[in-house]
Amino acid sequence: xxxxxxxxxxxxxxxxxFQTVFSQEKDFDYNRAYQDYAYTYNQxxxxxxxxxxxxxxxxxxxxxxxxxxxxxxxxxMLEKRSEVLRTYLTALRLKLAVSTQAIxxxxxxxxxxxxxxVNWLVNYRNLPSSASTxxxxxxxxxxxxxxxxxxxxxxxxxxxxxxxxxxxxxxxxTLTLISETEEKIHEIKKGDSGKALVWxxxxxxxxxxxxxxxxxxxxAEKILQTLRPGDEARDGFYQAQFALKExxxxxxxxxxxxxxxxxxxxxx
Amino acid sequence: MIRKILxxxxxxxxxxIFLLEFFIFYNKGDFFIPFLANKLTPIPSPKPTTLTLEQxxxxxxxxxxxxxxxxxQKELATLEEDLDNIDLEEVPLQLPIINLNIAF
Numbered sequence: 148x149x150x151x152x153x154x155x156x157x158x159x160x161x162x163x164x165f166q167t168v169f170s171q172e173k174d175f176d177y178n179r180a181y182q183d184y185a186y187t188y189n190q191x192x193x194x195x196x197x198x199x200x201x202x203x204x205x206x207x208x209x210x211x212x213x214x215x216x217x218x219x220x221x222x223x224m225l226e227k228r229s230e231v232l233r234t235y236l237t238a239l240r241l242k243l244a245v246s247t248q249a250i251x252x253x254x255x256x257x258x259x260x261x262x263x264x265v266n267w268l269v270n271y272r273n274l275p276s277s278a279s280t281x282x283x284x285x286x287x288x289x290x291x292x293x294x295x296x297x298x299x300x301x302x303x304x305x306x307x308x309x310x311x312x313x314x315x316x317x318x319x320x321t322l323t324l325i326s327e328t329e330e331k332i333h334e335i336k337k338g339d340s341g342k343a344l345v346w347x348x349x350x351x352x353x354x355x356x357x358x359x360x361x362x363x364x365x366x367a368e369k370i371l372q373t374l375r376p377g378d379e380a381r382d383g384f385y386q387a388q389f390a391l392k393e394x395x396x397x398x399x400x401x402x403x404x405x406x407x408x409x410x411x412x413x414x415x
Numbered sequence: 416m417i418r419k420i421l422x423x424x425x426x427x428x429x430x431x432i433f434l435l436e437f438f439i440f441y442n443k444g445d446f447f448i449p450f451l452a453n454k455l456t457p458i459p460s461p462k463p464t465t466l467t468l469e470q471x472x473x474x475x476x477x478x479x480x481x482x483x484x485x486x487x488q489k490e491l492a493t494l495e496e497d498l499d500n501i502d503l504e505e506v507p508l509q510l511p512i513i514n515l516n517i518a519f
Contacts, residue, residue, distance in 0.1 A: 181507065188511055195514055202519060221517070231511050239508060281519055288517040295515065302510060310503045317501065320494050327487050335478060391503055399498050402491055409488045414473040 177241040184234035191227040198224035214281070221284050225275035229291060232298070233268040236261050239305050246309045253368075257308055260301045267294070296376035303384040307371040311364060314391050314398075318360055321398050325353055328405050335412065346411060349404045356401035363394035 201220035205213040240261045247254040271291065278284045329350055336343040367387040374383045478484050 184511075191511075191513075206519065217519070225517070228513055231513060235511055242505075242508060285517060285519065292515045292517075295513070299510065306505055306508060309508075310505060313501055314503070317494065317497055320490075320497075324487060324490055324494065327483070327490075331481075331483055331487065334483075388503060395498060395501060395503065399495070402495050402498065405487075406491050406495070409484060409491065412476065412484055413479040413488075414475055 177238060177245055180234065180238040180241045184238045187227065187230045187234045191231045194224045194227045218281055218284065221281065222275045222278065225284065225288055226272060229268050229271050233265055236265050239302065243305055243309055247312045253308055257301065257305050261305065264298050264301060300374045300376055300380045303374055303380045304371050307367065307384055307387045310388065310391055311367055314364060314394055317398055318357070318364065321357055321401055324405055325357060328408055331412070346408045349408050353401040353404040356397045360394040360397035363390045363397065366390045
């Protein structure tokens with residue numbers, strides 16, 4: 148009897164702890180990830196300031212104490228630097244998941260690349276603490292700095308995909324409304340075809356604007372696919388962003404024509 | 416003799432000038448000397464008349480209360496708001512400023 152009670156009690160404790168862990172994992176969403184990133188970023192700025200001071204003191208006095216302090220400060224700064232990037236990429240990945248929702252080839256590709264970068268950073272995290280000289284630390288830092296330009300390309304591509312997915316959703320909504328308006332015009336036209344002529348002209352304008360919007364989205368996609376490491380990545384991202392803003396403007400113009408059609412249908 | 420003649424001419428001129436002034440400035444004598452007439456009389460300008468605009472009233476069509484039309488109108492309003500409020504900047508997710516080229 149006693150053994151049965153112990154077994155039941157153990158089972159209850161284990162199941163409760165499982166639920167706690169599971170619910171904590173469910174709570175780790177984009178907002179939580181962004182808070183982690185913001186907190187780590189502040190820690191990194193603090194550690195960088197300390198590193199800067201320790202480095203100046205070491206370069207000025209060249210004592211053993213100053214060297215040790217510089218070593219400790221540099222280790223901490225490099226650890227925080229890699230943590231900043233890791234938490235940022237995690238937040239970015241979760242934002243991509245929220246924005247895209249539908250699984251697409253491009254989003255899948257980005258998930259894989261982001262996961263690869265995060266894994267590399269997790270492995271890199273302990274390297275600075277294992278270094279015993281400043282020269283070793285600088286070599287460790289150089290590994291990070293060599294990889295960072297290609298990481299930036301993935302970041303810009305992900306950011307581009309996030310904003311493009313928002314625009315694509317609105318584009319699809321616009322197409323749906325164009326289709327519904329067209330059906331309504333056909334329905335009204337059966338009764339009186341005369342007044343539908345103007346509406347059809349405006350509907351054609353709305354469709355043309357939607358086509359222009361789609362072209363801008365494709366252009367943005369093409370730019371994002373061909374980003375290269377360096378300043379080109381940032382410039383390319385800004386070009387893609389501008390193209391998506393133009394796409395958004397075309398959609399607004401399409402909506403304007405649709406609103407005019409509905410107004411005419413209601414008050415003609 | 417000549418002096419008398421000059422004085423008389425002067426007197427006649429003065430009387431003439433006096434009469435001229437009288438007719439020009441006090442009598443508005445444009446009927447007397449047209450080219451010296453006082454043309455400074457204000458000419459009344461036409462007063463502006465306000466037009467009363469008729470309020471344009473459109474009559475609703477048979478489809479004004481159509482469910483399909485109203486649904487499309489509502490969705491268009493939502494879409495327009497979404498297009499105005501779309502965030503294409505993603506400022507919070509801009510790249511963190513990370514210091515590279517660490518050296519001693």
